[in-house]
Amino acid sequence: MMDIFLPIARMPISIFAILGMGGMVGLLSGLFGVGGGFLLTPLLMWMGIPPAVAVASDTNQIVAASVSGTIAHSRNKNVDFKLGFIILVGSLIGGSFGTALVKILQSLGNFEFVLKSTYVVMLLGVGVFMFIESINSLRKKGQKDLGTPKESGAMRLMNKLPIKMHFEVSGIDCSVISLFLLGLLIGILAALMGVGGGFIMLPVMIYLLGMPTIKAVGTSVFVIIFTAINVTMAQSTLNHTVDVVLAIVLLIGSSIGAQFGAKLGKKLPAEQLRVIFSVIVLAVMIKMLLSLVVAPSALISIGGGH
Amino acid sequence: MKRLGVVLLGLVFFFSLAHQGMAAENKLTVSPEKIEVGLGFKGSILNISGSVPDNAGVYIKVSSPNDSILNLSKKGKVSLFWMNVENTSVAKVPKLYQVLSSRPVSDLSEDLQNELGIDKNFSAVYQAVKVSKHSESGSVNLDESQSKEFISSLVTIFKKAGLYGLNESTVQVKDGNFKASLQLPANIPQEKCNVTVYFIKGGKVIGTSNESFNVETVGIVKWLNDQAIYDGPSYGFMSVMIALIVGAAIAYLFIFLESRKNPDITKEMLMNTKGGH
Numbered sequence: 001m002m003d004i005f006l007p008i009a010r011m012p013i014s015i016f017a018i019l020g021m022g023g024m025v026g027l028l029s030g031l032f033g034v035g036g037g038f039l040l041t042p043l044l045m046w047m048g049i050p051p052a053v054a055v056a057s058d059t060n061q062i063v064a065a066s067v068s069g070t071i072a073h074s075r076n077k078n079v080d081f082k083l084g085f086i087i088l089v090g091s092l093i094g095g096s097f098g099t100a101l102v103k104i105l106q107s108l109g110n111f112e113f114v115l116k117s118t119y120v121v122m123l124l125g126v127g128v129f130m131f132i133e134s135i136n137s138l139r140k141k142g143q144k145d146l147g148t149p150k151e152s153g154a155m156r157l158m159n160k161l162p163i164k165m166h167f168e169v170s171g172i173d174c175s176v177i178s179l180f181l182l183g184l185l186i187g188i189l190a191a192l193m194g195v196g197g198g199f200i201m202l203p204v205m206i207y208l209l210g211m212p213t214i215k216a217v218g219t220s221v222f223v224i225i226f227t228a229i230n231v232t233m234a235q236s237t238l239n240h241t242v243d244v245v246l247a248i249v250l251l252i253g254s255s256i257g258a259q260f261g262a263k264l265g266k267k268l269p270a271e272q273l274r275v276i277f278s279v280i281v282l283a284v285m286i287k288m289l290l291s292l293v294v295a296p297s298a299l300i301s302i303g304g305g306h
Numbered sequence: 307m308k309r310l311g312v313v314l315l316g317l318v319f320f321f322s323l324a325h326q327g328m329a330a331e332n333k334l335t336v337s338p339e340k341i342e343v344g345l346g347f348k349g350s351i352l353n354i355s356g357s358v359p360d361n362a363g364v365y366i367k368v369s370s371p372n373d374s375i376l377n378l379s380k381k382g383k384v385s386l387f388w389m390n391v392e393n394t395s396v397a398k399v400p401k402l403y404q405v406l407s408s409r410p411v412s413d414l415s416e417d418l419q420n421e422l423g424i425d426k427n428f429s430a431v432y433q434a435v436k437v438s439k440h441s442e443s444g445s446v447n448l449d450e451s452q453s454k455e456f457i458s459s460l461v462t463i464f465k466k467a468g469l470y471g472l473n474e475s476t477v478q479v480k481d482g483n484f485k486a487s488l489q490l491p492a493n494i495p496q497e498k499c500n501v502t503v504y505f506i507k508g509g510k511v512i513g514t515s516n517e518s519f520n521v522e523t524v525g526i527v528k529w530l531n532d533q534a535i536y537d538g539p540s541y542g543f544m545s546v547m548i549a550l551i552v553g554a555a556i557a558y559l560f561i562f563l564e565s566r567k568n569p570d571i572t573k574e575m576l577m578n579t580k581g582g583h
Contacts, residue, residue, distance in 0.1 A: 005347040007530040067553030236542025255556035292387040300459035
């Protein structure tokens with residue numbers, strides 16, 4: 001096995017194992033427009049990489065996977081750059097708010113408990129809703145598939161907000177203010193939960209904005225490029241935990257994986273894509289719940305804390 | 307004047323001979339003297355050898371300076387869930403602590419074990435380490451009994467990582483010389499580490515020897531380490547640029563490969579890509 005010594009993690013690791021992991025996560029990124037940190041970070045930690053280095057280096061590779069995914073999706077005209085940009089502005093501002101909010105909540109105590117239980121409930125809600133909705137759509141045979149679920153109450157409410165704009169790529173008319181507010185919400189939640197935002201963004205784009213599933217995936221992956229750049233810079237400056245050697249091996253795998261993911265996404269019907277995504281969301285929820293309920297093998301560990 | 311010169315020369319000769327004699331008695335060789343940590347580093351074998359005075363037992367301590375500070379967190383049950391309930395800083399920790407011996411450690415009296423820091427429980431580490439708890443009012447030092455749980459967990463973690471260990475009867479003694487090999491793991495601390503050899507006979511230390519070896523990062527590993535620590539923003543910018551370039555290069559490589567497979571759609575695909583941006 002070919003090993004390489006990681007300068008920041010300070011340990012050797014198999015190049016092929018990391019390439020394989022990166023490839024798998026890139027496939028998910030291209031397929032669903034998510035960063036994939038929820039899966040990769042625990043895998044890296046399982047291989048012995050310190051948690052802080054795993055989280056930071058993972059964010060760095062997400063930059064590459066999402067660039068690769070965005071180019072692949074834009075070839076098929078599935079990236080709504082205009083809409084993505086407005087959400088991005090909101091989510092970057094929301095991210096700063098969220099970071100400040102984390103500090104306030106931490107000083108109140110028991111922050112982790114509130115955070116993790118909210119995360120589990122949110123994943124359960126999103127997963128179950130998407131699963132039922134997409135299974136119902138699959139059952140309705142004979143109906144024309146537009147890849148878009150029907151208009152919800154929230155969508156109608158948002159459409160009443162001012163400064164309307166037409167988004168040609170997504171084929172929707174939407175208020176700029178509502179997009180900005182949604183971006184803000186995504187940014188706050190992502191900072192609070194410590195996740196990239198893909199998990200929240202995709203359901204928001206599909207169900208609240210009414211975007212076709214594949215366009216939502218393409219646009220989500222485009223927004224994630226910038227949130228991942230933002231976090232990589234913050235991690236390098238404040239925590240010094242980005243292992244660029246680990247990230248390079250990971251991102252070669254993930255950029256290739258993202259290409260195959262985008263291709264596969266093009267072939268799969270929108271409802272099937274949503275079913276698979278909801279199953280992954282539910283699996284992450286169960287994993288998180290188990291880590292909270294099952295007694296850990298060792299009560300004391302290195303590098304914990306906030 | 308001549309006499310004084312002869313006396314001085316004689317003294318110099320005498321002391322140099324005496325010094326050589328002492329050095330020969332406790333001669334200690336540690337190899338390699340410098341361990342270089344590069345991209346291909348997988349750990350290293352440390353060879354220790356020397357002469358044994360008076361058929362004594364050989365006890366070797368290989369340790370790094372106790373200058374590390376580590377953060378430990380403790381999980382506890384909050385209602386139904388397992389959460390981090392306590393965060394502590396553990397200071398004055400040696401990250402490397404390996405003991406090798408030619409005879410069982412239990413041959414030494416408890417007092418001697420404590421004095422030399424050679425025992426099965428690494429009690430020297432417990433004596434040196436300071437544990438403080440993070441609380442809202444700041445850092446609070448834990449007393450000995452409260453600290454014990456954290457130090458014991460740390461010792462277990464380091465033992466599993468191959469950084470701490472007790473290797474009895476691994477020192478070979480033959481014809482008045484000893485030799486031992488120690489496998490150092492890849493996550494060995496990058497600093498100047500010490501090798502101390504105690505020669506023990508009849509329950510008493512009859513001689514000691516000290517030597518050190520350096521663990522240093524070299525080449526790209528050193529450069530990246532320095533950049534990450536001392537110039538975080540530039541390092542972050544470099545990491546982001548690499549990710550952007552590699553991600554885009556791979557995407558365009560796929561476009562190129564597909565266009566070779568199916569030349570008819572080349573034009574359309576490239577137009578779409580440009581249109582998207």
